[in-house]
Amino acid sequence: MTRNNHVKAYYNRGYAYADLERYEEAIADYDKAIEINPKYSKAYNNRGNAYAKLERYEEAIADFGKAIEINTGFVEAYYNRGTAYDELERYEEAIADYDKAVEINPDDAEAYYNRGKAYYDLKEYEKAIADYDKAVEINSDDSELPTHIGNLLYDKNNYETALKYINEAIRRNPKYIEAYEIRIKIYNETGQHDKAKEDEETIRKLKEENKS
Numbered sequence: 001m002t003r004n005n006h007v008k009a010y011y012n013r014g015y016a017y018a019d020l021e022r023y024e025e026a027i028a029d030y031d032k033a034i035e036i037n038p039k040y041s042k043a044y045n046n047r048g049n050a051y052a053k054l055e056r057y058e059e060a061i062a063d064f065g066k067a068i069e070i071n072t073g074f075v076e077a078y079y080n081r082g083t084a085y086d087e088l089e090r091y092e093e094a095i096a097d098y099d100k101a102v103e104i105n106p107d108d109a110e111a112y113y114n115r116g117k118a119y120y121d122l123k124e125y126e127k128a129i130a131d132y133d134k135a136v137e138i139n140s141d142d143s144e145l146p147t148h149i150g151n152l153l154y155d156k157n158n159y160e161t162a163l164k165y166i167n168e169a170i171r172r173n174p175k176y177i178e179a180y181e182i183r184i185k186i187y188n189e190t191g192q193h194d195k196a197k198e199d200e201e202t203i204r205k206l207k208e209e210n211k212s
Contacts, residue, residue: 007037014046023050041070045077052084060084075104079111082118091118109138109145117152129161136168143173151182159186177203 014029048063116131
């Protein structure tokens, strides 16, 4: 087996271990791949993901940084390092990485969404909403993303803005029960109980349809 084949074998087995959530074994295989080829940026990135799954965020950040050092256009590594910074509540550093991710790939909806969350945690609400809007615009057919944003904003007691995203989710998919469930909670929190009852009836009908 050639040197390159050895690297690929360790990398692929590490990937398989990660899929099985056997992260320590995945790390050991990525270690071997990197030992053979210290310039293998994807192995650093994937080892960083495994460290992150184990909540070893500092080690993850170091690996994502190494991947970026090797390949400065590695958009996934910027995004992943941003999420690791988020976990450590280092929001400014996370935003800087999401900035780079969207600079390289302006259609990266997840980067806009995560940057929006970081801005929200910094109480920069206008920037957060602008990023959420951009993420929803990019994923123009996706009903799950506006539902997820709406639920996030509901949890932060921002009911008016949450309702905007939930209404958009329902417009995109009028049979999306989870979106109605969140809207019911918003209506009840804001005293709109008649509307909540209407949504409860809609859910009942949708569940009946699903049975047939």
